Amino acid sequence: MSLYEEWIPYGDRLRYSGFAARPANVTSSLPAVIVLQEIWGVDRHIQDVTRRIAQAGYAAFAPDLFAHAGSRPEELDFDRVDAAKSFLNTIPQSSWRNPEERGAALALLPGDDGRKIGETLERLFNLGGSYDAFVEQIVAAAAFLRDTYAPSRGQGVASVGFCLGGGLSAALAAKDDQLRGAVIFYGSLPPTIPVEPIRAKLLGFYGEQDKRITEAVPEFAQKLAAAGKSFEYHVYPEAPHAFFNDSRPAYHVRSARDAFVRTLSFLQSVLE
Known part of the structure; x- marks a missing residue:
């Protein structure tokens, strides 16, 4: 159709x-x-x-x-969110909302990737105030x-x-x-x-x-x-x-x- x-x-x-x-x-x-x-x-x-x-x-x-x-926050840009989802696929789901375990995995990413993905995940996992x-x-x-x-x-x-x-x-x-x-x-x-x-x-x-x-x-x-x-x-x-x-x-x-x-x-x- x-x-x-x-x-x-x-x-x-x-x-x-x-x-x-x-x-x-x-x-x-x-x-x-x-x-x-x-x-x-x-x-x-x-x-x-x-x-x-x-x-x-x-x-x-x-x-x-x-x-x-008409605009999104930088950390919630489509590409940033896609990168965050791809990262989460590489770690156990039990680590997704565990700041220490998640942070350890983010630290292994090259360049500035860990910081950017970390910012995006922090925003995504704390949406309660926007309910x-x-x-x-x-x-x-x-x-x-x-x-x-x-x-x-x-x-x-x-x-x-x-x-x-x-x-x-x-x-x-x-x-x-x-x-x-x-x-x-x-x-x-x-x-x-x-x-x-x-x-x-x-x-x-x-x-x-x-x-x-x-x-x-x-x-x-x-x-x-x-x-x-x-x-x-x-x-x-x-x-x-x-x-x-x-x-x-x-x-x-x-x-x-x-x-x-x-x-x-x-x-x-x-x-x-």
Whole structure:
């Protein structure tokens, strides 16, 4: 399928931006799907997922949570983040967030590479202080797609998020009572998310090996059920964290394939 792709500004004073993709030969307004990034940003993988969802017949949009007024901080430049991901592939995952072990491996890199990658990882691993700003940005994205963006104006909006974006997908459901559905791929669920305001249906996908995140899901499901909310979730045997990311060593093809089929079926049901 031929797609039309563009980076577009949105929000108050056009201070935000995102990557948009939609079927090129469709002139009618389309339902919209917000694709919410992992901590790596709107990288090649997230752009590819956005295209896949667009190919299913949606106006897909990935807000760049790291960009403001058209620019990114130097340490979160696309190339810098790619270099940081490549570095992490060379060390045990248990060392990723261990400053001493990570620092020892960074010290072995040539030239200025260790300093630059270290700065990028420090920024990526400490995004908690930006959480409220991220939520504000994605709420603005939903309103933009529903009310302003011509290819989706007047249509329903749903969200699909991964890791950082998975938690944000749930947070968006709690903030936007017009959201039709929210898909959560292995996202940490902040305990402060209120369940009562949620009107959207929720769908979650988790890896059995991703214990820190997956073991918290039943409690969240019980809270939603007690409040009369809709939440279906699946835990994939042998799957690790980030099992859907086919650009990472964690990719688990059987789980990813099943989750994508279920995601498309869910989107069809909530956006029809």
